[in-house]
Amino acid sequence: MKTRAAVAFEPKKPLEIVELDLEGPKAGEVLVEIMATGICHTDAYTLDGLDSEGLFPSVLGHEGAGVVREVGAGVTSVAPGDHVIPLYTPECRACKMCLSGKTNLCSAIRETQGKGLMPDGTSRFSYKGETIYHYMGCSTFSNFTVLPEIAVAKIRTDAPFDTSCYIGCGVTTGVGAVVNTAQVKPGDNVVVFGLGGIGLNVIQGARMAGADRIVGVDINPAKREWGEKFGMTDFVNPKDTSNVVAHLVDLLDGGADYSFDCTGNTDVMRAALECCHKGWGTSIIIGVAEAGKEIATRPFQLVTGRNWRGTAFGGAKGRTDVPKIVDWYMNGKIAIDPMITHRLTLDEINTGFDLMHSGESIRSVVVY
Ligand code: NAD
Ligand code: AHE
Ligand code: ZN
Numbered sequence: 001m002k003t004r005a006a007v008a009f010e011p012k013k014p015l016e017i018v019e020l021d022l023e024g025p026k027a028g029e030v031l032v033e034i035m036a037t038g039i040c041h042t043d044a045y046t047l048d049g050l051d052s053e054g055l056f057p058s059v060l061g062h063e064g065a066g067v068v069r070e071v072g073a074g075v076t077s078v079a080p081g082d083h084v085i086p087l088y089t090p091e092c093r094a095c096k097m098c099l100s101g102k103t104n105l106c107s108a109i110r111e112t113q114g115k116g117l118m119p120d121g122t123s124r125f126s127y128k129g130e131t132i133y134h135y136m137g138c139s140t141f142s143n144f145t146v147l148p149e150i151a152v153a154k155i156r157t158d159a160p161f162d163t164s165c166y167i168g169c170g171v172t173t174g175v176g177a178v179v180n181t182a183q184v185k186p187g188d189n190v191v192v193f194g195l196g197g198i199g200l201n202v203i204q205g206a207r208m209a210g211a212d213r214i215v216g217v218d219i220n221p222a223k224r225e226w227g228e229k230f231g232m233t234d235f236v237n238p239k240d241t242s243n244v245v246a247h248l249v250d251l252l253d254g255g256a257d258y259s260f261d262c263t264g265n266t267d268v269m270r271a272a273l274e275c276c277h278k279g280w281g282t283s284i285i286i287g288v289a290e291a292g293k294e295i296a297t298r299p300f301q302l303v304t305g306r307n308w309r310g311t312a313f314g315g316a317k318g319r320t321d322v323p324k325i326v327d328w329y330m331n332g333k334i335a336i337d338p339m340i341t342h343r344l345t346l347d348e349i350n351t352g353f354d355l356m357h358s359g360e361s362i363r364s365v366v367v368y
Contacts, residue, residue: 001021001022001024001144002019002020002021002022003019003020003022003142003143003144003145004017004018004019004020004142004143004346005017005018005019005020005059005125005132005139005141005142005143005346006059006060006061006141006142006346006349006366007020007057007058007059007127007132007141008046008047008056008057008058008059008060009056009057010056010057011047011048011049011054011056012047012048012049014350014353015047015060015141015349015350015353017346017347017349018127020059020125020126020127020132020142021125021126021127022124022125022142022144022145022146023124023126023146024070024072024124024146025070025071025072025075025124025146026072026073026118026120027072027073027074028072028073028074028075028119028148028149028150029071029072029075029118029146029147029148029149030068030070030071030072030075030078030084030146030147030148030149030152031068031069031070031071031144031145031146032064032066032067032068032069032084032086032144032145032146032147032152033066033067033069033143033144033368034061034064034065034066034086034140034142034143034144034145034368035064035065035066035067035161035162035165035367035368036064036065036066036161036162036165036365036366036367036368037061037063037064037065037140037141037165037168037365037366037368038063038064038165038166038168038169038170038197038340038363038364038365038366039061039063039349039352039353039356039363039364039365039366040062040063040169040170040197041196041197041198041264041288041356042062042136042169042288043060043061043062043141043353044353044356044357045264045288045290046060046135047060047353050290050291051288051290051291052291052292053114055115055116055133055135056133057127057130057132057133058116058132058133058134058135058139059125059132059133059134059135059139059141059142059145060135060139060141061135061138061139061140061141061142062086062088062135062136062137062138062139062140062168062169063138063140063165063166063168063169063170064085064086064138064140064145064165064168065083065084065085065155065159065161065164065165065167065168066083066084066086066140066161067081067082067083067084068080068081068082068083068084068152069144071149072149075149076149077149077154077319078149078152078154082154083154083155083156083157083159083161084152084153084154084155085152085153085155085164085165085167085168085318085322085326086137086138086140086145086147086151086152086168087137087138087150087151087152087153087168087313087318087319087322088113088136088137088138088151088168088169088313089104089105089106089312089313089316089318090106090108090109090137090148090150090151090318090319091104091106091150091317091318091319091320092106092108092109092150093150093319094108095107095108098317103315104180104312104313104315104316104317104318105312106150108150109137109148109150109151113134113136113137115133116133116134116135117133117134118134118146118148119148124145124146125139125142137151138151138168140165140168141346141349141366143346143368150319151318152319153318153319153322153323154319154323155322155323155326156323156326156327156330158330159326159329159330161367162340162343162365162367163329163336163337163340163365164326164329164336165365166197166336166339166340166363166365167322167325167326167329167336168322169313170197170198170201170339170363171201171325171329171334171336172313172314172316172321172322172325173198173201173286173311173312173313173314174197174198174199174200174201174202174203174204174205174262174286174314175201175202175204175205175208175314175325175328175334176205176311176313176314176315176316176321176325177202177205177260177284177286177311177314177315178190178202178205178206178208178209178258178260178314179205179208179209179314180311180314180315180316180321181284181309181311181314181315182258182260182282182284184205184206184209184210184211184257184258185209185210186209186210186211186212187210187211187212188206188209188211188212188257188258189211189212189213189214189215189252189256189257189258189277190202190206190211190213190214190215190256190257190258190259190260191215191216191217191248191252191256191258191259191260191272191275192206192214192215192216192217192227192232192259192260192262193217193218193259193260193261193262193263193268193271193272194217194218194261194262194263194264194268194287195216195217195218195220195223195226195227195232195262196223196262196356196362197339197362197363198262198286198287199216199218199227199260199262200226200227200229200230200339200362201230201334201339202260202262202286203216203227203230203231203232204230204231204334204335205334206231206258207230207231208333208334211231212233213233213234213251213252214227214231214232214233214234215232215233215234215235215236215248215251215252215256216232216234216235216236217235217236217237217238217244217248218235218237219237219238219239220359221237222359223235223359224237226362229338230335234251236248236251238271244271244275245271245274245275248275249275252275252277254277254278255275255276255277255278255281256275256276256277256281256283257276257277257280257281257282258276258281258282258283258284259272259273259275259276259281259282259283259284260272260283260284260286261283261284261285261286261287262286262287263287264287264288264289264290265287265289266289266293266294266295266296268287269283269285269287269289269295270295270296270297272285273297273301273306273308274297274301274306276306276307277306278304278305278306279304279305280305280306280307281305281306281307282306282307282308282309283306283307283308283309284309284310284311285308285309285310285311286310286311295308339362339363340362340363340364340365341355341360341361341362341363341364342355342361342363342364342365343364343365343366343367344364344365344366344367345366345367346366346368348366349366351364352364352366
């Protein structure tokens with residue numbers, strides 16, 4: 001079949017809207033009509049050539065929601081008409097990682113996913129006979145995409161596509177980092193670096209968990225108002241202080257119980273670790289750093305009891321947890337609607353990247 005898609009033909013170039021050829025689902029795969037997709041900073045990072053796994057030409061996008069239109073042989077867990085959210089972290093429920101009970105990082109298809117291919121080692125997308133690569137196993141910047149059955153979460157049919165797509169990455173990543181990875185408890189003090197599409201969800205997760213002080217840190221002063229909407233109690237602009245770590249340690253009587261990097265900047269990651277409370281503070285890296293970057297701190301920071309951790313997709317097991325997060329949204333336990341600042345057509349998708357880079361958007365969503 002044919003599908004309209006925004007294709008990343010080359011790094012650092014605008015996406016091009018073209019009609020691609022799409023092969024139907026093979027055994028264990030499903031064809032999904034994507035109804036809406038968010039634009040996450042990770043898409044921009046890959047498009048900018050900063051991803052060591054980045055492949056071109058490819059169909060980016062990993063934050064979608066849609067409807068199953070066809071299933072391949074042997075598919076039992078979803079059927080045509082089901083509403084689904086694609087999962088860049090699948091859940092096979094059979095691999096060592098899934099069975100460990102210790103991680104959400106399913107290993108069943110990670111190798112081919114990182115090569116922009118379906119589990120059988122081939123792509124379903126092509127353009128004028130040339131292979132176009134998949135991205136993060138999702139490729140939601142295409143109106144139709146093919147996904148492994150283990151990489152879709154079935155969700156309730158009354159959830160709007162143009163908001164619940166955000167649960168495919170940003171919401172789950174931010175809220176999940178708090179409740180699954182950090183396991184913030186009532187009364188804990190939290191610091192969040194980077195108040196964008198991920199950081200604001202960390203803030204609302206911390207509020208939901210009953211955190212006491214929720215300190216937001218951002219170089220964009222406009223983010224103060226955004227943080228306050230979702231539960232931030234204090235705002236710090238690093239440009240207004242000579243030593244942001246000392247300032248935070250002083251503000252929180254010794255430092256944060258939990259801090260979160262939502263910037264992808266390795267210097268910020270260091271500050272996030274070092275603003276943690278001596279003896280127990282834990283810093284969680286969410287941000288994705290560009291290829292070649294490394295983190296550093298004095299080992300003494302860890303010797304004296306601070307902990308450095310990371311999280312992908314908020315530690316959520318997609319097929320199990322995503323439908324529950326959709327329920328949280330539909331029941332009003334978490335907010336999504338105010339964070340969707342822009343709705344665009346597929347033809348306007350490059351504007352979504354511009355709005356992200358200028359700091360004007362929280363989330364832009366392409367509605368097909
Ligand atoms: P975004 O562009 O919406 O937000 C980034 C925010 O960080 C902006 O508000 C910006 O002003 C702020 N910022 C930039 N530099 C800063 C600095 N030096 N100090 C303080 N604030 C600074 O991006 P997003 O979509 O929220 O994504 C944030 C990061 O999380 C990205 O690196 C993205 O790739 C990553 N991410 C990781 C996961 C995961 O599973 N680990 C999932 C989604 C996104
Ligand atoms: N490809 C990059 C790593 C990118 C990365 O860490 N991605 C996160 C999700 S970001 C979503 O917006 C992730 O899921 N990581 C775990 C994994 O298995 O990729 C690189 O450095 O090569
Ligand atoms: Zn993302």
